[in-house]
Amino acid sequence: MTTDTSRPVADPTEPSAPKRRGLLDRYFGISAAGSTLPREIRAGLTTFLAMSYIVFVNPDVLSNAIVIPGVDNVFTQLIMTTCLAAAIGSLVMGLIARYPFAQAPGMGLNAFFAFTVVIGMGYSWESALAAVFISGVLFVVLSVVGARRAIVQALPLTLKLAITAGIGAFLAFLGMKNAEIIVADEATFLALGDMRSAPVWLALLGLMLTAVLMKLKVTGAILWGILAATAVAILTGAAVYTGEEGLVPFQGFGDGVLGLPMWPSDLAFQLDFAGLMNGESLIVGMVTVVLTFFVVDFFDATGTLTGLAQRAGYLDEHGNMPRAKTVFSMDGLAAITGALLGTSTTTAYVESAAGVEEGGRTGMTAVTTGGLFLAAMFFWPLIGAVPSAATAPALILVGALMMGGVKDVAWGDIGESLPAFLTVVAMPFTFSIANGVSLGIISYAVIKLFSGxxxxxxxxxxxxxxxxxxxYIWLS
Structure with missing residues (x-):
């Protein structure tokens, strides 16, 4: 496997793609992008495994706020909603935008939905879904008129390079957290985890194995690393974090690996627009909540998509993304669809970088991931066998690979280096891509403005x- 994926690749939708290829090749431009169908499918599987935790974690977060009297299967319905939103979001990104970026209900935004908007501010979950829907409509409108593309083009190359590296740092931090290599500490904020624990050793085993396979240029190294670590966890019964409430040994598949899917009838199409203003002023209801959803996801998704596109080699010499209007529109469409299905904001996933590193270059990668989320509605007990400690090495390795772009930052110029530095470190330290992008933009503008x-x-x-x-001043 070739790990240097920063080289420019051809736009797979250009008419120069070979016409003698098969239907899928012609539509997605697989050969034109220098890829193959097996590689795209493998990359899609890698992305799916890296983000499959959302199948259980998103319902676990949202179930704190979504309580329906008389309905005892809300958690199962949330699993179905999560799978459907991720499947549709990934499919539209792959089929229409033809980019290898998967989408699913976003972490952080689901916590804001549950604990701030519903539990903290007192809105019903139906009203919170309405706010998500409105923010999605705003995404699409701004994308269609070219506003999001204009914003991306306005970002200097320094910030684009820093965003990619910051996402890498964020991924590595997330991977180390999932593996409990780093843990929270009251005295020092962060500390080294218990190096004798199963998650740590499982992750380190997977990390070293995957790194060796990548060094040997073994095809599918990241995927093989995930599968090998999962096999070790199952065979040894290692106590690992599986998306539930704590560390538990893998107990087998219970009644089997299959579960019948169901339509989330109590969650889908339950939006309450009028409830956004009940008991509150129009400004608080229609601006504060909606604007917060919009602003956070806008810069989170924009930063993620830009960073992924840069890593995949899609940005041109000016740092612009081909078909940016379509890509951003599909991000907004995913948010709208997720709200209609009954989940918080659906957005582009940074874990798509794992598939990009595996060689995914076209929409076929995202289509594969979307198809696997549909299959997860039947095989969700099996998906639960993949512990976070098994996917953590992929996140750490991909994070390391994404750091390479910062070598092109003008580190000798404080007007360039400080905004880049703040962008990179703020993402993992605040656990928010949006905060990193925001601090980078603010600091870059201030330094340029007051330095002549x-x-x-x-x-x-x-x-x-x-x-x-x-x-930051108003909404904080």
Missing amino acids: KAKQASWLLYLLAALLLAR
């Missing part, structure tokens, strides 16, 4: 910086 270099940044960047600063 105002013309080196576009007017749109200054406007974004002002809006983001106002958002």
